[in-house]
Amino acid sequence: xxxxxxxxxxxxxxxxxxxxxxxxxxxxxxxxxxxxxxxxxxxxxxxxxxxxxxxxxxxxxxxxxxxxxxxxxxxxxxxxxxxxxxxxxxxxxxxxxxxxxxxxxxxxxxxxxxxxxxxxxxxxxxxxxxxxxxxxxxxxxxxxxxxxxxxxxxxxxxxxxxxxxxxxxxxxxxxxxxxxxxxxxxxxxxxxxxxxxxxxxxxxxxxxxxxxxxxxxxxxxxxxxxxxxxx
Numbered sequence: 001x002x003x004x005x006x007x008x009x010x011x012x013x014x015x016x017x018x019x020x021x022x023x024x025x026x027x028x029x030x031x032x033x034x035x036x037x038x039x040x041x042x043x044x045x046x047x048x049x050x051x052x053x054x055x056x057x058x059x060x061x062x063x064x065x066x067x068x069x070x071x072x073x074x075x076x077x078x079x080x081x082x083x084x085x086x087x088x089x090x091x092x093x094x095x096x097x098x099x100x101x102x103x104x105x106x107x108x109x110x111x112x113x114x115x116x117x118x119x120x121x122x123x124x125x126x127x128x129x130x131x132x133x134x135x136x137x138x139x140x141x142x143x144x145x146x147x148x149x150x151x152x153x154x155x156x157x158x159x160x161x162x163x164x165x166x167x168x169x170x171x172x173x174x175x176x177x178x179x180x181x182x183x184x185x186x187x188x189x190x191x192x193x194x195x196x197x198x199x200x201x202x203x204x205x206x207x208x209x210x211x212x213x214x215x216x217x218x219x220x221x222x223x224x225x226x227x228x229x230x231x
Contacts, residue, residue, distance in 0.1 A: 029125030037063045037079050040120070049125055055094035055101045056125065064123065069095035078105055079121050102126040141201055142185045151178045155191065156198055 029046030033039050039062055042050070050058045056075075059065050065075045071093045072078075078090055086107045091100040104124040135149045144152060147168075154164045165175050179191070188194045 027127070027130055029123075029127070031064060031123040031125065033064050033079065033121045033123065035079070035121065037065070037075055037121075039064055045130075046123075046125055049101070049127055054096045054098065055092045056103075066092065067095055072100075078103065079123075099128045102128070137201075138198065142182075144182060144185060145178075148178045148182050148185075151175060152182055152194070152198060155195055161191075 027045060029049045030041075030043045031039055031046045032041040039058060049056055053067050055067050055070055055072075057065055057067050063075075064079070066072055066078075072090065078088070088105050090103040090105065092103050093100050102125070104126075106122045106124075108120050108122050135146065135153070138144050138149045138152055139146075147170075150168060151164055154167060155161075159167065161172065161175055161179070165172050168175070170178075182194060183189060186194060186197055188197055
C-alpha cells in the first residue's frame with residue numbers, strides 16, 4: 001500500500017507531465033532554472049531549441065545561455081532582470097538570421113519558504129520558425145485537399161504566393177486556383193483574412209507523429225552539493 005506522501009508526489013509528477021505535454025502540443029518550450037541559470041527541468045520543445053543552439057543553448061555546466069554571435073543581452077542579465085520586476089518578454093536574436101525567439105521569463109516561488117534557495121526562474125520559449133503540422137486539422141475542418149493544405153500552411157508561415165510556388169514546384173496559375181478553392185471552402189475573400197481564420201481555428205497546436213516522444217526531462221543539474229564539498 002502506497003504511503004500518502006508517495007501518492008501525493010506521484011500525482012504532482014503526473015500533473016507536471018500533463019502540463020508539459022500540453023505546452024509541447026502548443027509548440028511552447030518550457031524551462032525551469034535556478035537563480036544561477038542552471039537548468040532543472042525542460043520539456044521536449046525546449047530540448048529541441050537548446051539542441052539547435054540557434055539563439056539559446058546549454059553550456060557544458062548545464063547553464064542556460066545565449067548562443068555565440070547573438071546580438072541580444074546575455075542570459076545571465078535576462079534571468080536576473082530588474083529589481084522588483086517578476087516578468088519580462090525578450091526578443092532573442094539568432095545567429096542563423098531566422099526570426100528571433102520570443103522568451104517570457106518569470107520568477108516564481110516553487111519551494112517552501114525555509115528551502116535554502118526557494119526562488120526559481122520559469123522560461124517560456126516561442127520559436128516562430130518552428131515547423132507545424134496542421135494538415136489533419138485543416139482537412140477535417142474545411143475539407144481541404146493535400147495540395148490546398150500545403151499552400152495554406154506556407155501562407156500561415158508568412159510566405160508570399162510566389163515563394164509558395166517555388167517551394168511547392170507549381171505554377172502561379174495553379175497556386176491561384178488552389179487559393180480560390182481555399183477561399184471558397186473557408187468563406188473568406190482575402191489572403192490576410194484567410195491566415196487570421198486558420199490561426200484562430202487551429203491556434204499553434206501541432207499535430208504529433210505517433211513516434212514523437214512527449215513530456216519533460218528532469219535534468220541532472222539539480223541543486224546537490226558538489227562532489228568536492230560533500231563530507
